[in-house]
Amino acid sequence: MIAIINYNAGNILSVSNAINSLGYESIVTDDIATIQNADKVILPGVGEASSAMNYLRSKNLDKTIVGLRNPFLGICLGLQLLCKHSEEGDTECLGVFDTKVRLFPPKLKVPHMGWNDFVQVEGLLFNSIGVDDDVYYVHSFFADLSCDTIATCDYIHPFSAALGKDNFFAAQFHPEKSASVGQQILKNFLEI
Amino acid sequence: MLKKRIIPCLDIKDGRTVKGINFQDIRDAGDPVELAIRYVEEGADELVFLDITATSDNRSTLTELVKQISKNINIPFAVGGGIKSNEDVSLVLHAGADKVSINSAAVYKPELISELADNFGSQCIIVAIDAKYVGGEWIVYVSGGQTKTALKVIDWAKRVETLGAGELLLTSMDSDGTKSGFEIDLTAQVSSAVNLPVIASGGAGTLHHFKEVFEQTEATGALAASIFHYQDIAIPDLKQYLYNNKISVRWK
Numbered sequence: 001m002i003a004i005i006n007y008n009a010g011n012i013l014s015v016s017n018a019i020n021s022l023g024y025e026s027i028v029t030d031d032i033a034t035i036q037n038a039d040k041v042i043l044p045g046v047g048e049a050s051s052a053m054n055y056l057r058s059k060n061l062d063k064t065i066v067g068l069r070n071p072f073l074g075i076c077l078g079l080q081l082l083c084k085h086s087e088e089g090d091t092e093c094l095g096v097f098d099t100k101v102r103l104f105p106p107k108l109k110v111p112h113m114g115w116n117d118f119v120q121v122e123g124l125l126f127n128s129i130g131v132d133d134d135v136y137y138v139h140s141f142f143a144d145l146s147c148d149t150i151a152t153c154d155y156i157h158p159f160s161a162a163l164g165k166d167n168f169f170a171a172q173f174h175p176e177k178s179a180s181v182g183q184q185i186l187k188n189f190l191e192i
Numbered sequence: 193m194l195k196k197r198i199i200p201c202l203d204i205k206d207g208r209t210v211k212g213i214n215f216q217d218i219r220d221a222g223d224p225v226e227l228a229i230r231y232v233e234e235g236a237d238e239l240v241f242l243d244i245t246a247t248s249d250n251r252s253t254l255t256e257l258v259k260q261i262s263k264n265i266n267i268p269f270a271v272g273g274g275i276k277s278n279e280d281v282s283l284v285l286h287a288g289a290d291k292v293s294i295n296s297a298a299v300y301k302p303e304l305i306s307e308l309a310d311n312f313g314s315q316c317i318i319v320a321i322d323a324k325y326v327g328g329e330w331i332v333y334v335s336g337g338q339t340k341t342a343l344k345v346i347d348w349a350k351r352v353e354t355l356g357a358g359e360l361l362l363t364s365m366d367s368d369g370t371k372s373g374f375e376i377d378l379t380a381q382v383s384s385a386v387n388l389p390v391i392a393s394g395g396a397g398t399l400h401h402f403k404e405v406f407e408q409t410e411a412t413g414a415l416a417a418s419i420f421h422y423q424d425i426a427i428p429d430l431k432q433y434l435y436n437n438k439i440s441v442r443w444k
Contacts, residue, residue, distance in 0.1 A: 013288040014290070018266060046290075046315070111358055111389065114195055114237065115237055136267065136268055140315065177290065179266055182266065
């Protein structure tokens with residue numbers, strides 16, 4: 001069973017659709033025991049950092065998440081919440097990854113919206129994925145490069161396309177919206 | 193490198209895809225879910241569904257359709273048409289849409305843009321602007337192009353950005369359905385006036401029209417309907433043409 005954490009963020013359905021289409025069962029939940037006992041856990045994207053953190057704290061999910069040992073995937077805002085701090089709403093985040101989240105400077109169009117390729121990718125999450133593969137992004141805030149960066153994208157400047165540390169993985173792009181490339185990345189995560 | 197987006201648009205009326213010329217003469221163009229699947233397979237980068245019936249009593253039909261689309265495709269899609277409240281947006285996003293497009297409601301109540309951006313995030317709020325060239329100026333029209341407003345397109349685009357929209361969908365009503373090319377001047381003016389992604393719409397008829405709009409304006413996406421529906425242009429051919437012409441597209 002794959003637990004998709006419900007924190008009143010938008011478009012959780014497309015994540016569960018993507019999981020189901022790969023032949024896995026999923027449950028959308030904010031129940032701590034269900035999350036702790038799931039085979040894998042996904043923290044999906046879309047929303048605003050401070051209200052998302054407030055919601056997670058109100059349900060005690062902040063402590064639950066950082067204590068998890070099962071494979072965990074944050075998507076988009078989910079990635080940003082796993083970092084130390086976000087400029088969006090000046091928000092203290094979960095601190096799993098040793099990096100901060102900042103707003104893109106307005107040198108190019110913001111949000112960074114659309115399909116982009118990679119500068120580099122590494123590790124299990126990117127099995128069968130190359131730097132020329134495109135994935136779909138939509139975000140105005142980004143995580144700086146850090147020792148936890150496992151994939152890099154370049155827009156305005158290089159940033160963390162994906163982060164990984166122990167059982168925690170996170171993607172700034174939306175694998176559930178990235179056609180066959182995204183499907184492969186989700187499959188890689190589900191097979192960990 | 194960020195790719196230019198090719199975005200087929202499906203106008204929806206009573207659950208079917210339809211297409212008109214200059215916002216008139218509506219014709220049937222097939223089942224939206226089937227078309228959507230075809231477009232994804234062909235390499236469309238994103239889809240837009242505009243519900244042109246858009247009366248409040250068919251909301252449940254639309255919600256059901258959005259659920260079906262969401263189940264069947266794995267690229268981003270936006271839904272628009274008659275969206276005028278927080279509740280409308282919530283319904284469509286929870287049915288699986290990634291973005292909503294608002295048009296008339298934003299003009300009548302600009303603070304709605306901020307409210308929606310605060311509640312759902314700017315990235316899922318597209319403001320659609322229907323523009324018509326009148327008396328030497330581009331003017332904003334609403335209600336499916338039937339009602340003229342006092343707003344100049346450039347002023348409105350800048351205001352919409354300040355209010356928190358995440359993206360603009362800019363349609364030239366004069367070009368829409370004519371296959372005579374995107375309105376380059378309008379698109380260039382608007383896309384350089386704002387720092388938001390702008391989707392050019394209205395007038396696509398040839399491969400060259402797409403090249404032109406990407407080369408001569410800062411639009412990051414180009415939207416078309418009938419030429420894709422009736423297969424005048426196949427998306428893979430378009431992508432290959434743009435790729436050969438050094439325009440960055442998702443093409444393999």
